[in-house]
Amino acid sequence: MSDPLSELIARCQRGDTMAFAKLMVETQNGVYSLAYNVLRNHEEAQDMTQEIYLRAWRALPGFRGEARFSTWLYRIAINACLNRRRQLRGQLSVVDAEDALLNLATPELDPAAEMIANQRNEALWAAVDRLPQKYQLVITLFYQQQMSYQEVAQMLSLPLGTIKAHLNRAREALARSLAAGING
């Protein structure tokens, strides 16, 4: 499998720390976004991102290139973030309840005014933040990290049908929230 980062990875596996620093630069936004979306706290996400890369550095000799590097890295990230989230459960503002899907609200939008696309987008992105965790995670992996349905399913060890169902339920909830915002 051809990976655009394969040359950097090979250098890292030979102990080249400069190559690892470059690898970090290439992937840090994706990893940090994932950490932030799970932990919902910038400080925790910052610490967790460093921890993820430390683990990746230690585990890099075992990377065989059977999957894309980003997939392998995000798997480390998800496991680490979900473990940390379990430890911090009482302290983080994390939405888990399914009824949050039904009661998702976006700010009221003035139907008389011309809708500016990026304001509407920002309202929807804010609504994603209020989705239950499992829907946020699939949205993050599928849309932000640009993974395929199959990759998301493998990453989360869930059936393909479940991933599609989660995404569709999230889309329905967001469409309902948009309607509620328009209608007031």
Place this chain on the structure above:
Amino acid sequence: MLGCRQVGRDLPQYIADGEPELACHDALRAHLALCPHCRAYAERLHIVERALQSYPLVSPNPQIVTLTMRRISAQEQAAQEEWRLLPWDVWVPAVAFFLAIVVAMMCLPPNLLPAVPLTDLERTVIIESAPIPLGLQMNTDLFWALWLGLSVIAAGLGLSLGLSHWNAANSKSLGRLETHVTDAATKLWDYARRTH
């Protein structure tokens, strides 16, 4: 003809897939052409899909690469300063070779040794010839010769591996395994010192 409920269930995936022009979606398209409620829903799903397609990544602190590389350097430094056993690719074959020598010494027929009075300890260490307890028909000397041969072969292979060329990745993996074992041994040693 599909109803609104069925169309409502199928629309999110249909819109996300980019409204594929497939025959299986003809009924859905026919319904959308006639139902303003479902058309409005489809339009909202389009807006949602466009928003999600442009969902931005969150950027970390610009110093995160520097901070992480410092931690990696500190970790590598700490690993090198720890008390280390001899490299595995030296002491494993060395132990195997030593064991082979011990087995060989124990297999020497007693009448080959010079007539030197033995201490009580030496008498207890020498293995007396005896039939194999498992009832094998094999001759005892042949058994010990085979065992000695296997031990020497294993030791030779270990030495060859130890002296052969290893690439950096193998050494690094072995080094990490060695570090874990060293950590465990150090912890056990500290525990033993504290408790005794």
